[in-house]
Amino acid sequence: MNPNSVELLLVEDSIHDAELTIRELKKHNMANNLYHAKDGEEAIDFIFCTGKFEGKRQITNSPKMVLLDIQMPKVNGIEVLQKIKSDERTQAMPVIILTSSKEDPDIKRCYELGANSYIVKPVNFERFAEAIRNLGYYWLLLNEQPIPKINK
Structure with missing residues (x-):
């Protein structure tokens, strides 16, 4: 996969939750350009083109959406x-x-920092699948974003 064509960045340390999320997005053709970062440090490197992504990505090719867990190791x-x-x-x-x-x-801290949405993972699989599907439809298909700034 071309790291500059990622539309969705999934930041999730739980392999089980990541697999469920990816499976549901794929089922509805919304995971074609998905990158799964397994912790916050990898997510920051991916977004800001540092670490193993230095020289392989351009920050102007930002994902259309970041799905972010908050309870992760490292960062x-x-x-x-x-x-x-x-x-x-x-x-x-x-x-x-x-x-x-x-x-x-x-919840308060995330909104204060600028989170666009805060969703508690449903325990029930059907509800979890529905939440992922609705997220994908809205943020990947309906939402319009501004063009990213180019200057460093």
Whole structure:
């Protein structure tokens, strides 16, 4: 896959949750250009073209959507969100928090930092599949985004 053609960045440390999400998106033809980052550090490297992505991606080719878990090792999702939304090159990128945390402080903090949506992962498989399908339809097919800034 061309790392510059990614439309959806899934940031999820749970292999099980990632597989369910990818399977549901593929089922509805919304995972053709998906990259799965397994922790926050990899997500930051991917988005900002650093680490193993240096010279392989261009920051102007931002994903159309980031599905971001907040409870992850190395760098947590709140830190990833803060970095995305504090950089003018990426701040318009839609970031949807998809997490198991129902904690009010987490919800408030994510919205304060600029999260576009906060969704608690449903425990029931059918509801989880429906939530992923609806997310994909809205953010990948219906939502219009501004053209990213080019200057560094």
